[in-house]
Amino acid sequence: MTSSHAFRSFAFAYGTMFAVLYVVALKLDLALFTVYSSLGVVLLGTHHARDVVDPAMGFVVPTMYWYGWTATAALGALMFGFIAALLPEQWTRRFWLGWFWVAPALAMIACVYLTMPWFRL
Amino acid sequence: MTALLIIHGLVAVALLGAISHQTLATWAPARARPGSFFGRFRAVPSASFANAIVVLYAVSALLGGIVYLYFRVDIRPDLERAGHWQTLGLFDIKEHFVAIGLALLPAYWICWRRPRADESTRTRAALTSILAFIVWWSFLIGHVVNNIRGFGS
Numbered sequence: 448m449t450s451s452h453a454f455r456s457f458a459f460a461y462g463t464m465f466a467v468l469y470v471v472a473l474k475l476d477l478a479l480f481t482v483y484s485s486l487g488v489v490l491l492g493t494h495h496a497r498d499v500v501d502p503a504m505g506f507v508v509p510t511m512y513w514y515g516w517t518a519t520a521a522l523g524a525l526m527f528g529f530i531a532a533l534l535p536e537q538w539t540r541r542f543w544l545g546w547f548w549v550a551p552a553l554a555m556i557a558c559v560y561l562t563m564p565w566f567r568l
Numbered sequence: 569m570t571a572l573l574i575i576h577g578l579v580a581v582a583l584l585g586a587i588s589h590q591t592l593a594t595w596a597p598a599r600a601r602p603g604s605f606f607g608r609f610r611a612v613p614s615a616s617f618a619n620a621i622v623v624l625y626a627v628s629a630l631l632g633g634i635v636y637l638y639f640r641v642d643i644r645p646d647l648e649r650a651g652h653w654q655t656l657g658l659f660d661i662k663e664h665f666v667a668i669g670l671a672l673l674p675a676y677w678i679c680w681r682r683p684r685a686d687e688s689t690r691t692r693a694a695l696t697s698i699l700a701f702i703v704w705w706s707f708l709i710g711h712v713v714n715n716i717r718g719f720g721s
Contacts, residue, residue, distance in 0.1 A: 462675040462676075465672075469668060484641050509645065511636075517667045548695050552694075555702075562657050565656055566657050568653035
């Protein structure tokens with residue numbers, strides 16, 4: 448197994464699995480951490496405001512999940528990437544190359560679908 | 569913050585040019601002696617653009633990630649109060665696309681710089697097209713949002 452084969456397997460698995468896991472993280476709201484940029488605070492995990500008395504607090508202390516979703520997907524994809532890098536070349540060659548661009552394209556469509564509620568407001 | 573946003577925009581312009589050249593050259597390579605402007609536009613050595621595109625994309629995403637911290641506090645609440653829901657939706661889609669594109673960069677780089685002899689060029693063309701779409705989408709939506717409510721306005 449050459450290093451170029453390992454890197455190639457890692458890169459393709461990482462890109463594909465990141466796209467899949469990003470959609471999962473977005474759908475299930477699995478942010479590795481939540482960022483409160485106005486306070487300069489980062490909390491581990493997904494945190495939602497529980498202030499139902501004054502929802503306007505959300506404007507004062509906005510929460511950011513995008514970094515957390517990205518980190519969740521990146522962490523998961525790294526694991527898949529490392530596993531793929533360890534697989535023998537004969538195994539990875541059987542994988543249909545189209546998945547490396549079909550999966551990200553489908554993930555992008557899924558992201559658009561999950562964002563549709565914004566367009567119904 | 570305005571300076572950072574301008575640098576982000578300038579990097580995005582360079583990236584837009586590079587990926588547009590490469591995508592057109594990939595799908596419609598020019599003949600030996602292109603005579604027209606369009607012909608010359610796509611008569612570039614595509615592979616030589618790959619390194620620049622990876623670096624420009626990464627830098628642009630990094631700068632966007634920093635600007636986004638301030639956007640969420642200074643700009644987005646105003647857009648929400650003004651009811652620009654569609655714009656915010658389009659911007660959210662941009663965030664998602666950029667993240668997916670960033671993760672595709674290693675595979676994209678390998679397709680251009682370390683291609684395997686037995687490998688079809690379809691994967692390379694498809695990955696390049698996906699990245700080009702993401703870059704164009706991000707550029708246009710970022711521009712629209714900045715026109716509605718930019719920093720300092």
